[in-house]
Amino acid sequence: MTKRALISVSDKTGIVEFSRTLADLGWEIISTGGTKAALDQAGVATIAIDDVTGFPEMMDGRVKTLHPKIHGGLLARRDLDSHLEAARAQGIELIDLVVVNLYPFKETILKEAVTYAEAVENIDIGGPSMLRSAAKNHASVTVVVDPSDYATVLEELKAQGQTELATRQALAAKVFRHTAAYDALIADYFTKQVGEQKPEKFTVTYELKQPMRYGENPQQEADFYQAALPTAFSLAASQQLNGKELSFNNIRDADAALRIIRDFQDRPTVVALKHMNPCGIGQAETIETAWDYAYQSDPVSIFGGIVVLNRPVDAATAKKMHEIFLEIIIAPSFSPEALEILTNKKKNLRLLQVDFDQQAASEQEAELTGVLGGILKQDQDTIKEDPADWQVVTDRQPSEQERIALEFAWKASKYVKSNGILIANDHMTLGVGPGQTNRVASVKIAIDQAKDRLDGAALASDAFFPFADNIEEIAAAGIKAIIQPGGSVRDQESIDAANKHGLTMIFTGVRHFRH
Structure with a gap:
C-alpha cells in the first residue's frame, strides 16, 4: 500500500x-x-x-x-x-x-x-x-x-x-x-x-538557551532557558564577545548586577558584584572614574567578581580592569581598543554586550521563584521613589552632601540581601553588610568594612531598625546620616537615639527586602 x-x-x-x-x-x-x-x-x-x-x-x-x-x-x-x-x-x-x-x-x-x-x-x-x-x-x-x-x-x-x-x-x-x-x-x-491580574491558571513557556555543565554545585543538574518572548535587556539576550561559557552561578550573579545598574541611569556608574550582593558601586562624570570608585569600594571582594558598566567601555577603563581577575564584564558596548586590551591573554574573561536602551521594558517582567510543590510570582521591586516624599524625622536636617549620599546609599541598599545594610558617600559605596540573621550584625559588618572612610558617609537599611541599639552602634562609628523605611513600633526610640547623638535620619516609607 x-x-x-x-x-x-x-x-x-x-x-x-x-x-x-x-x-x-x-x-x-x-x-x-x-x-x-x-x-x-x-x-x-x-x-x-x-x-x-x-x-x-x-x-x-x-x-x-x-x-x-x-x-x-x-x-x-x-x-x-x-x-x-x-x-x-x-x-x-x-x-x-x-x-x-x-x-x-x-x-x-x-x-x-x-x-x-x-x-x-x-x-x-x-x-x-x-x-x-x-x-x-x-x-x-x-x-x-x-x-x-x-x-x-x-x-x-x-x-x-x-x-x-x-x-x-x-x-x-x-x-x-x-x-x-x-x-x-x-x-x-x-x-x-483583557487585563487579568490573577488568572486561575498561570502558563509560561521558555526555550532552551544553554545546557549547563552543572548548577550551583557539581552534583546538581542545570539548564538555562530563555523566555519565549525575549527580554532585550537580559543575560539571555546578551551578546558574548569573549570568554568561556557562562556557568549557573555566573548567570545568577550577572542577572543581579543588571538589576542593580538599572537604578543608576543618570550618571556613569559601575557596579561590582559578588555572590548576588554588590561589593562596590561607583558614580562619576566619566566611566573611568566610576570604575576607580567601584574598585576602591572593596578592592578585596571585587577579585573574581562581576562588573557591569552603564556606559561604553573605553581603553583607559579597560586597562584598569585588565589588571585584576574578573569573571564577567557587562556593558552596552566596548570600543575596539578596549576589546583588544581586555582579550589580551584573557581568553576566559567573559565580555557581554547588552542593549541598555531596553532597560525600562525589562522592569515589566514578573519574578518567579520556585518552592517545593509550587511557584511564587511577584512584580519586580522597581518602584520609582521621589525623595521629596521622604520624611526627615530628626531635629537635624541633612546637609546637601549628606542628602546626595543618602539617596545613593538608599538606591544601592535595595539590592543587598536582607538583613541588608549599606554605607556610602556621595559617589561610592564604602561598606556592605548583607544577609545576617539580625540587623545589628549587618550594621557591624558594614561599619568594619567602611572604617577610616566615614567622612560624609550615610548608612542605609533595607528595612526598619527594630531596636535603638542599631542607632547606638552607628553613632559610635561616627556616621552622621541614616536612611531607613521606618514603620517599627519602636521608631520613636530610634529617633530619640539619633537626636541624642546629633544624627540626621530619613524615613522613606518603603521597604526593600531581598531574600
Whole structure:
C-alpha cells in the first residue's frame, strides 16, 4: 500500500529536499497553500488537500484541514479492524506521516505596532489539531514539527521503510511540547489583552538557551532557558564577545548586577558584584572614574567578581580592569581598543554586550521563584521613589552632601540581601553588610568594612531598625546620616537615639527586602 504524508509548513527550511526524498521513496504527498506551491515549483508532485476532502478551502483558509478525511486518516488505529473498516466505508485513506509547523503567532506579536486583529488571525487551529491527532496515534503515525528531525526520519525510512516506535514516541513528545508552548503564548497574550491580574491558571513557556555543565554545585543538574518572548535587556539576550561559557552561578550573579545598574541611569556608574550582593558601586562624570570608585569600594571582594558598566567601555577603563581577575564584564558596548586590551591573554574573561536602551521594558517582567510543590510570582521591586516624599524625622536636617549620599546609599541598599545594610558617600559605596540573621550584625559588618572612610558617609537599611541599639552602634562609628523605611513600633526610640547623638535620619516609607 502506498504511504501518504501530509505536509503543511510555515517554516519551509529544508522542506523541498525532505519532500523530494519522500517522493523518491514512493510516498504520496498531500499539501496545502504556500507549501504546495513551493513543492510544485520545485517539481515535487503533490495532492491538494481539497482533492482529499472533496471540500474546498474556505473562509480565507480558516477551514481546510478540519475534516474527517484528514483526521480519520490520522487517528485510525491500525491494530483495530473496526477502525480500518470504518475508514474503508467512509472512503478515508490513511495518513502515515505528518509534517506541520504552525502559523507564526510569536513572530506576529513581537512585531512593532501589531494589531489585535493580526494577532488573532495568526492563531493556528488546523495545524495544532493535525499535530495532536498524529501525535496521539504515534503507534502508527510519524509526526514532525521541527526541521532538525528531517534527517533522522529519512534515515530510518530509507533503512527500513518505517520509523522506529521510540522515534515516533520522541517526536510525539516534542509535538506536545510545541503545541503546549504555542498555546501558552496565546493564553498569555489574551490574558494581558483583557487585563487579568490573577488568572486561575498561570502558563509560561521558555526555550532552551544553554545546557549547563552543572548548577550551583557539581552534583546538581542545570539548564538555562530563555523566555519565549525575549527580554532585550537580559543575560539571555546578551551578546558574548569573549570568554568561556557562562556557568549557573555566573548567570545568577550577572542577572543581579543588571538589576542593580538599572537604578543608576543618570550618571556613569559601575557596579561590582559578588555572590548576588554588590561589593562596590561607583558614580562619576566619566566611566573611568566610576570604575576607580567601584574598585576602591572593596578592592578585596571585587577579585573574581562581576562588573557591569552603564556606559561604553573605553581603553583607559579597560586597562584598569585588565589588571585584576574578573569573571564577567557587562556593558552596552566596548570600543575596539578596549576589546583588544581586555582579550589580551584573557581568553576566559567573559565580555557581554547588552542593549541598555531596553532597560525600562525589562522592569515589566514578573519574578518567579520556585518552592517545593509550587511557584511564587511577584512584580519586580522597581518602584520609582521621589525623595521629596521622604520624611526627615530628626531635629537635624541633612546637609546637601549628606542628602546626595543618602539617596545613593538608599538606591544601592535595595539590592543587598536582607538583613541588608549599606554605607556610602556621595559617589561610592564604602561598606556592605548583607544577609545576617539580625540587623545589628549587618550594621557591624558594614561599619568594619567602611572604617577610616566615614567622612560624609550615610548608612542605609533595607528595612526598619527594630531596636535603638542599631542607632547606638552607628553613632559610635561616627556616621552622621541614616536612611531607613521606618514603620517599627519602636521608631520613636530610634529617633530619640539619633537626636541624642546629633544624627540626621530619613524615613522613606518603603521597604526593600531581598531574600
